[in-house]
Amino acid sequence: VLPLGSGALAGTPYPIDRKFLANQLGLKAITPNSIDAVSNRDSAAEFLFVSTMIALHLSRLAEMLILYTSAEFDFIELSDAYSTGSSLMPQKKNPDTLELTRGKAGTMIGRLTGLLSVLKGLPSAYDKDLQEDKIPVFETSDTLCLMLPVVAGVLRTLEIHPEKMRTALDPAILATDLADYLVRKGVPFRQAHAMVGQIVRRAHELNLPLNELPLKEFQKVSPLFEKDVQGVFDFEASIAHRNVPGGTSPAAVKIQLQQARQFLEQHRIRSAVPPETPRGGDGS
Incomplete structure (x- = not known):
């Protein structure tokens, strides 16, 4: 959405064609009100909220994986590439990447609430306080770019111990x-x-x-x-009985996995970078 033409707060006195500018810049619309345009930070707050929700989901996943890597469960084992040795116990493998992921969620919550706290008391139009949106937005973006590849790597490389899971069944x-x-x-x-x-x-x-x-x-x-x-x-029969859409039977979960892959593929296509502007050295 194009804010150009809003001026400092009251709009410009010059007869510019804002819709033409928006079209030339590839934007869908123009801001409807100049005072709102210079002070609106909804997009920043929404970005922080969505990012924080992603971090919360990653944190919950990390918590579960941390629990399942413990000696008491030992359902999974992390790759050495995503864990570290203990400074005290030679036999221990620390799930540091997951613990850092879990910790980052708290920081993300802080950035979101920090910006909302700045916005809550501001009058209309622009105020210098609004410069406080930059740090949380940029830092949140950087944090997500660190967290997501790490968690993906953890999941790709972890080793699962199904026999220990079965033994734990009561x-x-x-x-x-x-x-x-x-x-x-x-x-x-x-x-x-x-x-x-x-x-x-x-x-x-x-x-x-x-x-x-x-x-x-x-x-x-x-x-x-x-x-x-x-x-x-019969544990397997118990699971098989829960064969409703969204259930936990093998057949239902298979469908859910297919749906998830289709969703990812659709969004991968939509967000694909055009060939003429490659992001990586391999053109991907």
């Missing part, structure tokens, strides 16, 4: 599936939920995993439990 997490078992037999979910709570408590009293609880204990709670109740304790 039959107790399928308690909801037990309630669903009863629901499929006509029990309202709120009642099934209460029944399964009794079963979980009984398993705890007997110090038994939920899947090793004798059938008679299930039937003390409800005669609707039959021998096929053991089929509930």
Whole structure:
């Protein structure tokens, strides 16, 4: 949107063709009000907000990966290229890139709130305070350009330990599936939920995993439990049942991945740099 012609605040007294200027510069429109044009920083605030949301998502992803790299989980292992040795413990591999990513999110929040705090008390038209938009915008852009390639590299190179994930599975997490078992037999979910709570408590009293609880204990709670109740304790079947759009079954997740790839491809094409203005030495 073209601000030229706004002057310092009240517009220019010369009869310039603002729409012609906008067209020549490849801009879609002109600013409708000169006083607003010189003081409006919505685009800067919106850029900081969107960037901060990206940083928050990266921070949450980093937190999960940090947790899963810990010795207590050991579900994944970071590449040496994206981790560092500990200054104290020789055996430790620190997820420093992820911790820095998580920390940068806090800084991004600070830049956003800082600019909003500057804007909140300003009168109409231009004020020197508005120069405070430059530092947070430029620093935020630089930070994102650092964070995104690093997180992408972490994901490309990390090693996943599915066997350790499987070992960590506990039959107790399928308690909801037990309630669903009863629901499929006509029990309202709120009642099934209460029944399964009794079963979980009984398993705890007997110090038994939920899947090793004798059938008679299930039937003390409800005669609707039959021998096929053991089929509930199948993790892969549990996941497969959640086969709704947006669900977590393998089939549903496959569709979500396809949709994500299509989205990325569409936006990659839209934002592609024209061949005559290459960004890299290889012309990409």
